[in-house]
Amino acid sequence: MMRELKFMFRDKAVLVWISFALMFSVFAVILGLNEVNQQKAEIAELLQLDQSERETTLAKQSDWGSAAYYTFHTTYDPPSDFAYAALGQRDVIPWKHRIRMLALEGQIYETDTNNPDFALTGRFDFAFIASLIAPLLVLLLLFDLRSSEQTAGRLKLIEASVISTQKLWMLRAWLRISTLLIALCLPVLIAGMVLGVPATTLFLCVIAVYLYLILWMLLTLWLTRAEQTSAFNLTIMLGVWLLVCAIIPAVSTLVIERAVPLPNGGEIVLTQREAVNDAWDLPRETTYEPFLERHPDWIDYTAWDDDKGFEWKWYYAFQQVGDQIIEPLSQSYRDGQARRDELAKWVCVISPATLMQRIMERLANTDMRSALAYDQKIREFHADLRTWYYPKMFRSEDFNSQRALETIPIFDPLK
Amino acid sequence: MSASIHINISMHIAREEWRHWLRSRLAVISFIVFCLLLLFTTVLTALNMQEASHQRLHQQEKAEETFLKQPDRHPHRMVHYGHYVFRAPPPLGMFDPGVDAVTGQSMFLEGHRQNSAMFADARAQARTGGFGALTPAKLYHLFLPLLIIALGHGLILREREARTLGPLLCQGVSGLSLYVGKFLAIGALVVLLSLPALFSSIGASLLGESWLASLTLYFANVLYLTIWAALTLFVSALTRSRSLALGVLSAIWVLSVLVIPRIGVTSASITLPTKGKILTDMRMNDDMRKLGDGHNAADPAFAKLRAELLAKYDVERIEDLPVNFRGVVAAKSETDLTNTLNAYAEKRMERERAQASHLSAYGWLSPYLAIAGASRNLAGTDLETHHRFLREAEALRYNFVQGLNQTHIEKLSYIDDINRNKGEEGWKRARVGAANWQVLGNFRFTPDSGSHRVVRAATELASLLIWFLTLVGLGLIASRRLTP
Numbered sequence: 001m002m003r004e005l006k007f008m009f010r011d012k013a014v015l016v017w018i019s020f021a022l023m024f025s026v027f028a029v030i031l032g033l034n035e036v037n038q039q040k041a042e043i044a045e046l047l048q049l050d051q052s053e054r055e056t057t058l059a060k061q062s063d064w065g066s067a068a069y070y071t072f073h074t075t076y077d078p079p080s081d082f083a084y085a086a087l088g089q090r091d092v093i094p095w096k097h098r099i100r101m102l103a104l105e106g107q108i109y110e111t112d113t114n115n116p117d118f119a120l121t122g123r124f125d126f127a128f129i130a131s132l133i134a135p136l137l138v139l140l141l142l143f144d145l146r147s148s149e150q151t152a153g154r155l156k157l158i159e160a161s162v163i164s165t166q167k168l169w170m171l172r173a174w175l176r177i178s179t180l181l182i183a184l185c186l187p188v189l190i191a192g193m194v195l196g197v198p199a200t201t202l203f204l205c206v207i208a209v210y211l212y213l214i215l216w217m218l219l220t221l222w223l224t225r226a227e228q229t230s231a232f233n234l235t236i237m238l239g240v241w242l243l244v245c246a247i248i249p250a251v252s253t254l255v256i257e258r259a260v261p262l263p264n265g266g267e268i269v270l271t272q273r274e275a276v277n278d279a280w281d282l283p284r285e286t287t288y289e290p291f292l293e294r295h296p297d298w299i300d301y302t303a304w305d306d307d308k309g310f311e312w313k314w315y316y317a318f319q320q321v322g323d324q325i326i327e328p329l330s331q332s333y334r335d336g337q338a339r340r341d342e343l344a345k346w347v348c349v350i351s352p353a354t355l356m357q358r359i360m361e362r363l364a365n366t367d368m369r370s371a372l373a374y375d376q377k378i379r380e381f382h383a384d385l386r387t388w389y390y391p392k393m394f395r396s397e398d399f400n401s402q403r404a405l406e407t408i409p410i411f412d413p414l415k
Numbered sequence: 416m417s418a419s420i421h422i423n424i425s426m427h428i429a430r431e432e433w434r435h436w437l438r439s440r441l442a443v444i445s446f447i448v449f450c451l452l453l454l455f456t457t458v459l460t461a462l463n464m465q466e467a468s469h470q471r472l473h474q475q476e477k478a479e480e481t482f483l484k485q486p487d488r489h490p491h492r493m494v495h496y497g498h499y500v501f502r503a504p505p506p507l508g509m510f511d512p513g514v515d516a517v518t519g520q521s522m523f524l525e526g527h528r529q530n531s532a533m534f535a536d537a538r539a540q541a542r543t544g545g546f547g548a549l550t551p552a553k554l555y556h557l558f559l560p561l562l563i564i565a566l567g568h569g570l571i572l573r574e575r576e577a578r579t580l581g582p583l584l585c586q587g588v589s590g591l592s593l594y595v596g597k598f599l600a601i602g603a604l605v606v607l608l609s610l611p612a613l614f615s616s617i618g619a620s621l622l623g624e625s626w627l628a629s630l631t632l633y634f635a636n637v638l639y640l641t642i643w644a645a646l647t648l649f650v651s652a653l654t655r656s657r658s659l660a661l662g663v664l665s666a667i668w669v670l671s672v673l674v675i676p677r678i679g680v681t682s683a684s685i686t687l688p689t690k691g692k693i694l695t696d697m698r699m700n701d702d703m704r705k706l707g708d709g710h711n712a713a714d715p716a717f718a719k720l721r722a723e724l725l726a727k728y729d730v731e732r733i734e735d736l737p738v739n740f741r742g743v744v745a746a747k748s749e750t751d752l753t754n755t756l757n758a759y760a761e762k763r764m765e766r767e768r769a770q771a772s773h774l775s776a777y778g779w780l781s782p783y784l785a786i787a788g789a790s791r792n793l794a795g796t797d798l799e800t801h802h803r804f805l806r807e808a809e810a811l812r813y814n815f816v817q818g819l820n821q822t823h824i825e826k827l828s829y830i831d832d833i834n835r836n837k838g839e840e841g842w843k844r845a846r847v848g849a850a851n852w853q854v855l856g857n858f859r860f861t862p863d864s865g866s867h868r869v870v871r872a873a874t875e876l877a878s879l880l881i882w883f884l885t886l887v888g889l890g891l892i893a894s895r896r897l898t899p
Contacts, residue, residue, distance in 0.1 A: 013662060024674065031681040042694055049697040092517060092537040098693050109533040112692045115767045116514035117774060117798050118684060119537065124677035131544055136669060144658045230658030235441060235565045238665065242558060249545030256541040265534025266474045266521045270499060277496050310836045337539050344541035357544025368542055
C-alpha cells in the first residue's frame with residue numbers, strides 16, 4: 001500500500017487535481033466564513049438600531065394605537081454555526097423582515113436580498129464544491145486509471161503481477177479518493193473546530209462527502225473500460241456528470257413546478273389589499289364578526305364611541321380580518337412551497353448531486369425547511385404582538401411609554 | 416500553391432472530420448442529446464415567458480381598473496390604497512430570463528414608502544441542487560462548451576495519435592490549411608448548434624423585439640462558442656495525448672465556467688459590501704425624523720411652511736387659507752421624503768452597479784462571465800433594466816401620490832377635512848369625487864432601445880472579441896509550428 005501511495009504521488013496529474021481540491025475548499029471556507037460574518041454584523045447593527053429606534057418612537061406616542069402603527073420590529077433568522085459551508089436559500093429567501101402591527105400579509109412577502117446578479121451566478125461555498133466540483137475531480141482522477149496503463153502498454157504486465165486485479169484497481173482508486181476527501185474536508189473541519197460546530201454535524205458532513213465520493217468512484221470504475229481510450233472514458237464520464245449534476249435536477253425542478261402550481265403572488269397581495277381597504281367603508285359589525293370569532297374575549301369591548309369617527313381597535317381589527325380573509329390563499333402558497341420541497345427530496349433517489357446539496361443545506365439549516373420555519377416564527381411573533389396590544393386597546397388603557405418599552409415583545413429567533 | 420488549392424484542401428479536411436464524427440457513435444449520440452435538450456429548453460422557456468408576459472399584463476390592467484373604479488373618498492385614503500405594478504418580461508427573455516427569476520416582478524406602490532419587489536420565482540422553487548432551472552442561455556453558456564471540448568479535443572491530436580499527421584504534413588498540406596480545415600469542421604458544428612438560438616432571436620423579433628439587439632445576441636453566442644472551438648483546437652495542436660488535452664480543457668472549463676464567476680461574485684460582495692434594504696431604511700430613519708410626519712399638520716417641522724402660507728395669503732388662521740393646509744403638508748412632506756428615499760435608493764443602486772462592474776471585470780479572465788453579462792444586457796434582463804423598473808415605478812408612485820395630494824389641497828376644504836372623524840356626516844363630507852383618481856398613469860414596462868442595449872454590452876462584446884482574436888492567433892502560431 002505504501003508503494004501504491006508513492007506511485008500515486010509521483011503522478012503529476014493526481015497532484016494537480018488534489019491541490020486544486022484543497023485550494024477550492026480553502027477558498028470556499030474563507031469566502032463562506034466572510035459571508036456569514038457579514039450577515040452576523042448586519043444583524044447586530046439591525047438589533048442595535050432597532051432598540052434605539054423603538055425607544056425614540058415609543059417616547060413620542062400618546063396612545064397604544066399609534067404606538068403600534070409607528071413601532072417596527074426587526075425579525076431575523078441568524079446563520080447557523082455551520083452556515084459557512086452551505087449558504088443555501090439565504091441568497092434567495094430573505095432572512096430578515098421588519099414588521100409592525102398592520103396586516104401581516106401585506107408585509108411578509110417583501111424581499112430584502114442581495115444584488116440579483118449574485119444569486120444568478122451562485123455562491124462559491126463548500127456545498128457547491130462538494131456536490132458539483134468534487135464528482136468532476138473524482139472522474140478526472142480516475143478516468144485513465146486503467147486506460148493509461150493500457151496505452152503505456154503496462155496493463156497486462158501489472159495485472160499479471162498481482163493476485164487480484166480488481167483489488168489492485170480498487171486499492172488505487174480508493175487511495176486517490178481518500179486523499180481527495182482529506183483535501184476537501186480538512187479546511188471545513190478546521191474552520192468547524194475553531195467555531196465550535198457540533199462534532200456530529202462535522203462528522204455527518206465528512207461521512208456524506210466520503211460516501212458521495214465513493215459512489216462516484218464506483219460509477220467511474222464501472223463505466224470506464226480499460227480497452228477504450230482515456231479520452232472516450234472521460235467523455236462518457238463528463239456526460240454522466242452533466243446528466244446527474246445539471247440535467248436531472250433542472251428537469252425535476254421543472255416537473256415539480258408544473259406538478260405543484262402555487263397561487264399567483266400578485267393575486268395574494270391584490271386580494272389582501274382589497275380586503276383591508278374595503279373595511280373602511282363596511283359597517284363595523286361586519287368587521288367585528290369574523291374578528292370576534294377568533295377573539296371572543298373582546299365581545300363586550302367593541303362599543304363605538306360615536307364622537308370619535310375613528311378608533312384604533314377597529315383599525316387593527318380590520319387589519320387582522322384582512323389577514324384572515326387571505327389566510328387560505330397564503331396557507332396554500334406555503335403548503336405549495338413545502339410540498340415542492342417534499343417532492344424535491346424524491347429527486348435525491350435519481351440524482352446523488354441533489355442529495356448531497358440537500359444534506360449540506362440541512363446540516364447548515366439553510367434549506368427550505370428552515371426558511372419556512374422562520375416564516376412561521378414571524379407569524380407567531382406577529383400574533384404575540386396582537387395578543388400584547390389588544391388588551392391595551394380594547395380596554396382603552398392609558399399609554400405609558402416606559403411600560404411599553406419594558407414589556408413590548410421582542411423577536412427571539414431561538415423560540 | 417494558390418489560395419484556391421489551400422481552400423480545397425481545408426474543405427476536404429473539414430469534410431473528413433465530419434465523416435469521422437458521424438462514424439463515432441459517442442459523437443452522434445452526444446450531439447443528438449444536446450440538440451434535443453436545446454430544442455426542449457428553447458420551446459419551454461419561450462412558452463413560459465409568453466405565459467408570464469400575458470399574465471402580468473393582465474394583472475397590470477386589472478390593478479389599474481380597480482384603482483380607477485374606487486368610489487368617492489378622502490384623497491389620502493387613495494394614497495394608502497396604493498397601486499401595483501408588474502414587470503412583463505421582454506421578448507428576449509425567452510432566451511435569457513436573467514434576473515427576472517430572482518428579483519420578483521410585482522411591486523406595491525403607496526404613499527410615504529418605497530417597497531421592494533415581491534414574489535421572486537426562485538423563492539418558491541424546489542431545491543434540487545445542480546444549476547437551477549435550465550434556460551437556453553444557461554445551456555449555451557455553461558454546457559455547450561463541454562460538447563465542443565468532447566467532440567473537438569481530438570481534432571489535431573487524432574491525426575497525431577493515428578500517425579497520419581506526419582504523412583499529411585509531408586504531402587504538402589501546410590499546418591495552416593490543416594488548422595483552417597479543422598476550424599471549418601468545428602465551426603460548422605457551432606453554427607449547427609446555434610440554430611435554436613437563432614430561432615429564439617427571430618421569434619423574439621417577430622414579437623416586437625429590436626432586430627439589432629436580437630441578432631447581436633445571436634452573434635455574441637456564436638462568437639462565444641467559437642472561442643471555445645478555437646481554444647479546443649489550440650490545445651489539441653499543442654498537447655501530445657488526448658487524455659492530457661481533455662484534462663487540460665476540462666480544467667479550463669471548470670475554472671472559467673464554474674469557479675472564476677463564483678469567486679468573482681464573492682470578491683465583489685467582499686470588496687463592495689452592501690447593506691440590505693432594511694438596514695439602509697433604518698439608517699435613513701434618522702434623516703426622516705427631521706422631516707416631520709406628514710399626517711400631523713401640527714408637527715413643529717411644518718411651522719415654517721405654515722407661517723409662509725399665512726403670510727402669502729395674508730390671513731391669520733389656517734382655516735382662512737384658500738387651500739387645505741393638511742393637503743399642503745402632505746404634499747410637502749411627500750416631496751421631502753421622496754428626495755431622501757431617492758437619495759438612498761440611488762446610493763444603493765450605485766453600489767449594486769459598482770458590484771456588477773467589479774464582477775464583469777472578471778470577464779477578462781472568464782469568457783463565460785463576458786457572455787453571461789452581454790446576454791443579459793442584450794436581452795434586457797440585466798441589473799440595469801431592473802433598476803430602471805424600480806425608477807419608473809417610483810416615478811409613477813410619486814406622480815399619483817402628488818396628484819392625489821393636489822386634489823387634497825384644492826378640492827377638499829380644510830374644515831371638512833379636520834371634521835372628518837365627527838360622526839357619519841363628517842365622514843361623508845370629507846370626500847372628493849372618483850373622477851380625481853384619473854391621476855394614475857398607465858404603467859407598461861418596455862425594454863431599452865436595441866442600440867442602447869448594444870452599447871451597454873459593448874465592453875463585454877469587446878472582451879469576447881479579444882478572447883477570440885487571441886485564441887485564433889495562438890492557434891495559427893501553433894499550427895505553423897506543427898510537427899509530427
